[in-house]
Amino acid sequence: MKFARGALLSRLITSLATLATAWVPAVTHAAPPAEVKLDYAYYSPESLVIKRQGWLEKELAPDHTQVKWVLSLGSNRALEYLNSGAIDIGSTAGLAALLGRANGNPIRAVYIYSRAEWTALVVAKDSPLKTLADLKGKKIAATKGTDPYLFTLRALHTVGLTRDDVELVNLQHPDGRTALANGQVDAWAGLDPHMAAAQIDDGARLLYRNVAFNTYGFLNAREDFIKEHPETLAHVLKVYEQARVWIAAHPDETAKIISEESKLSLPVAKLQLSRNDFSHPQPGAEQIDALKAAAPILTQEQLVKPGTDLNQVIDALIDVKFAQPVIASANSK
Structure with missing residues (x-):
């Protein structure tokens, strides 16, 4: 009798375990977005090249994700669009991105599109x-x-x-x-x-x-987009890396694209391009150090709330992990 009860109990436990396993939800990834919204800017040569060549549309075609391009005339516009959700990914200068993040803009810097002397x-x-x-x-x-x-x-x-x-x-x-x-x-x-x-x-x-x-050119993504669509973000960064490499090999063609998009002369585009360094796309210690050196101006000029820990904001802004595999993959080919 004790054996029968033991066998019955064992079968009951096994059945319950099987039932519980059946109810464990499978880990799933979010479906690709119907649309990805990102900016293009005359101060971001990669964005102009990608838009002109149609590379992102081709990259996202298998996922049936449409691409919406929005013109940013400056970091302030790009940050406004990011903050409102008008774009998912936008290009700004590094210190401007820090100012935005410190004042509540939910962004992370996921790629460096250039190191430019773009202002004076x-x-x-x-x-x-x-x-x-x-x-x-x-x-x-x-x-x-x-x-x-x-x-x-x-x-x-x-x-x-x-x-x-x-x-x-x-x-x-x-x-x-x-x-x-x-x-x-x-x-x-x-x-x-x-x-x-x-x-x-x-x-x-x-x-x-x-x-x-002159702080670095940051490609920023909204945190909700990063969380919900990391695969799509990886596709975007792959195309940015493709454009970065292409620009180095095709400076004359790049200058022509900048000239035509911005409606400025070819000599102007060539001068702009000559002031860009595209050799360091990986966000990391270099940008963190540059921002920490620049950050005091935000406090001194009362551009952020009193008591804001800007070093903490910088550490939250710079996200190193997304660019690493994309750059490594591109360099291995």
Whole structure:
């Protein structure tokens, strides 16, 4: 009788275990999105090449994912689009991305599309201004929330000036160039390719250059997109890596694409391209160190909430893991 009860109990336990196993939900990946939304920008040559060549559409065709391209005229626009969900992936300067993340924009930097000297302080060819100190009391056009704006603040600090010592005129990058050419401002925080155009077409000169104050070109993705569609993100990065390698091998064709997309001359596009370094696409310690060196300006100019731990924000912003396998795979071919 005891044996029968034991056998019955054993069979019951086995049946319950089988039933429980049957109810364990299978681990599944989210279906590919119906659409991926990303920006293209004149300051991001890869984005222009990818858009022109149709590589991303081809890469995502097997998943039946459509591609929507949105033009970003500056980091501020790209960050606005990311924050609102108008795009899933967007290109910005590194310090601008940090400012966005510190103020609640849910993004991570997943790829470095270039290391560029894309901004400087520009004056008209006949300007009497010779040094940074000469900018005291002057009007400077700068797009708030972008690398050129933050570059300007850092530059002013090197000579003991703050934004209170100048009049910052918030204009989008192309409008800043126009304002400078028309004499409506004394200086302009330029951004390529418009800065290159001002030099070549208007005879403008660079009053202050500092490549160390130009932060890297970050490709940022919304955190919800990263979580829900990591495979699609990997496809996007694969195509960005393809474009990076192609640009190095085809500089003349790249300049032609930049020229045609931005509607600026070929010499302007070539000058812009010459100021880009595409050799370090992997986010990591280099960008972390650069941002930590630049971060104090955000606190000093009260651009973030008091008490914000910017080092912690930087560590949360830089995501090294997505680019690594993509770059390794490309280099192994």
